[in-house]
Amino acid sequence: MEEFEYIRNRYSVPAEMFREVTVADRKGVITEDKGNYIGVVFYDDKKLMPLPCHPTWKVEYLETFNYKPPKPKNPRSKQRYRDYLHSDSSLTFAEWLGIK
Known part of the structure; x- marks a missing residue:
């Protein structure tokens, strides 16, 4: 679509x-x-x-x-979180980052 x-x-x-x-x-x-x-x-x-x-x-x-x-000036950490939100992952953010 x-x-x-x-x-x-x-x-x-x-x-x-x-x-x-x-x-x-x-x-x-x-x-x-x-x-x-x-x-x-x-x-x-x-x-x-x-x-x-x-x-x-x-x-x-x-x-x-x-x-x-206009685009926000995202620090790297905010950009990673936005990438996580757009990934449609079933993992938690910590799991997605590889933190145990």
């Missing part, structure tokens, strides 16, 4: 990677497909982490795109 296909079909919204949106008057850019939610990086968020937003709750889909959204 293509990214955001479920969200577009289920909620009849134009969700796409890198589309700019406003959610409850906060401007951001879609950077992740989170299943039933869109992952939005808000421009006013210092952490610049994608937050899950319901595709229809106070969301305005803009006609603009930002193909170079």
